[in-house]
Amino acid sequence: MREQWLAAGAALGNFLNAAHQLGFGAIVLSGERCFDPALHSALGLREGEHLAGFISLGSITSQPSPRATVAPSPRVRIVVASIDQPRGRR
Numbered sequence: 001m002r003e004q005w006l007a008a009g010a011a012l013g014n015f016l017n018a019a020h021q022l023g024f025g026a027i028v029l030s031g032e033r034c035f036d037p038a039l040h041s042a043l044g045l046r047e048g049e050h051l052a053g054f055i056s057l058g059s060i061t062s063q064p065s066p067r068a069t070v071a072p073s074p075r076v077r078i079v080v081a082s083i084d085q086p087r088g089r090r
Contacts, residue, residue, distance in 0.1 A: 008052040028053040
């Protein structure tokens with residue numbers, strides 16, 4: 001079951017990446033709606049089947065406002081620096 005959830009997450013991520021590369025806007029929505037018994041019944045889910053999320057896909061009509069750039073914390077810089085260094089120098 002765990003492998004199926006990981007595969008579903010990877011598939012959702014790949015779908016979003018493909019949509020964005022094609023110029024579409026996309027987002028995955030999950031939460032309580034994924035556990036709604038009435039929705040499970042309407043979709044014909046069987047016992048033990050679950051929803052990973054809903055993909056909302058559409059055309060982008062305007063670009064969002066740019067976000068302020070935030071510098072990573074010093075802790076993140078240390079991890080990245082240690083990854084960039086050759087094995088013997090860590």
